[in-house]
Amino acid sequence: MPPVSPARRANPPGPTVLFRPECVASMLEARGTVAGRLTQPDTGAFVPGMAYAIRIHRHGGPDCLVREEVSVSEPGPGEARVRQRAIGVNFIDIYQRTGLYPLALPAVLGQEAAGVVEAVGSGVTEIAVGDRVAYAGLTGGYTDVRTLPAERLVKLPMGIDDEIAAAIMLKGMTAEYLLRRTHRVSPGEAIVFHAAAGGVGQIACQWARALGATVIGTVGSPEKLDVARRHGCDHVLLTDASLPARVRELTGGAGADVVYDSVGRDTFEASLDCLRPRGLLVSFGNASGPVPAFLPLVLTTKGSLFLTRPSLVHYVAARADLVASAEALFAVIRAGHVRIDVGRRFPLAEAARAHAELESRRTTGPTILLP
């Protein structure tokens, strides 16, 4: 049995809140750690049923993120316990931290990770103990070990290591559905992709180019121009007032077939102005804030435009779609069409620093956390 600390007696294990943050420091001193995991002081063995996690108890800035000890349930029917080796950081983590996308609190942040299956519950057929797996879209990823629905896990093939997997599951499957299902990008089309040097941007721009499109990427600062150029963009533009005119120049006056806009409030109008008549605006994020209300008539006056506001969750809801999306992603990486350059790595305990860097636009490519 693991030692029972005074903090544990005051806060018996349960599915959610376990320890008050002020208790955690003394507990961590009382127990050893190996690579940031809870270990028993005498044997050095991992403490069963417990994990380190990064949680929020209120919405706000990066300082809301606190490292705490949480319980991990034994896998029930249809569940698996995964020892996580790398965890992806995504802009949605920031929306959830700030409350733009509110969560029931306290909450462990994080949507994607890769690791090894340690145990499975009854009825699990998709994966087995010892498999390398990854997932996206399951809130609670900022932890070293967790129990999850097995049907949301995808087996990792050779050639996709843990860090790459943690960097691509959410961002790469997003690129997959945006380019192949929201709109099927075809050879000869011209697309505009905002935040082209970012996590989703680097994957999507390389993939779109492999599909034969002319890729016009946008970036927010001159130092990112080259990064975007090296990740699939035929042309890279700064997101300033000249953007629609520059896009028209590059498309022989026609305008782009599709604009993929994850920046939101700051670029929405310009994105509409970049499109050809009957072009499609795919508004899929709010990095600068949500797009304000507007009149649908605007779409008519700007050329009978189409607008969609998709989310990954609806494109991988069925297991068959999840597996097909992940396999398509693994295939373009293994074929060398999409190169994954992990931009920044932080220890899990420094998740707050990772958030501060991502939201202040100082990162390029995917950011990961290492437990």
Ligand SMILES: NC(=O)c1ccc[n+]([C@@H]2O[C@H](COP(=O)([O-])OP(=O)(O)OC[C@H]3O[C@@H](n4cnc5c(N)ncnc54)[C@H](OP(=O)(O)O)[C@@H]3O)[C@@H](O)[C@H]2O)c1
């Ligand atoms: N709907 C979906 O299914 C779905 C799924 C995944 C991701 N997303 C969205 O895709 C976007 C990219 O996600 P990511 O995790 O890969 O992040 P990211 O692109 O690595 O980072 C966001 C980028 O947005 C740009 N940006 C523009 N204005 C900004 C502002 N005011 N504050 C912060 N950033 C700003 C920055 O690039 P520049 O400096 O170059 O402008 C920044 O690097 C996010 O908006 C996310 O919500 C949507």
